[in-house]
Amino acid sequence: MVIAFLRTIILYVFIIAGIRLMGKRQVGELEPSELVLALLIADLAAVPMQDFGIPLLTGLIPILTLLCLTMALSVLTMKSVKFRAVLCGRPSIIVENGKLRQGEMKKNRFTLDELMEELRMKGVTDLSTVKYAILETNGQLSVLPFAAQQPPTAQDLNLHLPEPGLPVVLINDGRLIRRNLLGRGFNDQWLEKQLKAHKVDRVQDVFLMTVDETNQVCLIEKEGGR
Template structure:
């Protein structure tokens, strides 16, 4: 039992190392090559755990070999568009200038019902609203609406818009994220001062604290709703 536990822990860290080396981009796009690779890694990690007669080094060596193969092929894919297209496929235009591409739909084995469902998920209930629909290599559907169906922007209406920032969590469940605070150009003294206005003297009293895109601070104390807390300390 102890041997199985030790082997499992070792292989866990080996697989974790491999996934980390593969990079975040590989996990987000999940092209066919990466999907097959992950399935194989999972299978190769399970074999030495289930069969104690198989040396642990064999499983680790096979997993690391797949990692080397993934890095090599990723490098070759960057250098050659043909290799990239062969392994990952190419985007398919399903709607072109508002017209259904029946040949491509048939090639990708996509029915009209499937297409309509995906368009609804993208908030375009009618094909008549769509100028282009592209099935990406990772299986996601990119939709470009017709100009008259595009959402209005402040630029379209001639309204000046101020620059926004990326929302940042500063405190989560009592833990201070100093890196995010520094990214926003704020000092810890500033945060403590703002919290003191809400009668909060310790980070452990905070469930969530974050800056939104409008550079406004939001605080959600533990045990009380933010609305209740703001009633005690009115905002000026």
């Protein structure tokens, strides 16, 4: 039992470390080659987890080989546009100037139901308002409306708005992140003042508190915190 526990932990940590070395993009998006890698690693890791007669190193070596191969392919895709197109494919324009390109849909086996679902998720209900809808190599649909359908920006309206910058989390589920508090140049006295301004007694009663670069504070209390 202990051996099974240790073998599982070692394989898990090894795979997580390998995936992390591949970069954050692979975690959030899967190209076809990355999907194959994930399936193969899952299959290779399952065998030494279940069969104690197989040496652990026998399971680690193929996984390490696949990770090294994937990293090598990633370097090649960065260096060669042609190789990237062969390995990852090319984006396909599904909608152009409000009209469907049925040939591209058939080529990518992309159904009308899938298209309408993706458009609804982007807040689009009228196909004629879409300038381009592009099926990306990771399967995501990028929707670009006509310029007349896009909401006006502050620049279009000649408005000069302050840049809020990146909000920093000061309190996360009742826990104070002191390094962020000090990093923004604040202290405990400032924090207490902000809590009183929002009629909150304790840090433990705050679910989320952030502050941006203009010192605008956003505070959300815990439900039933008082």
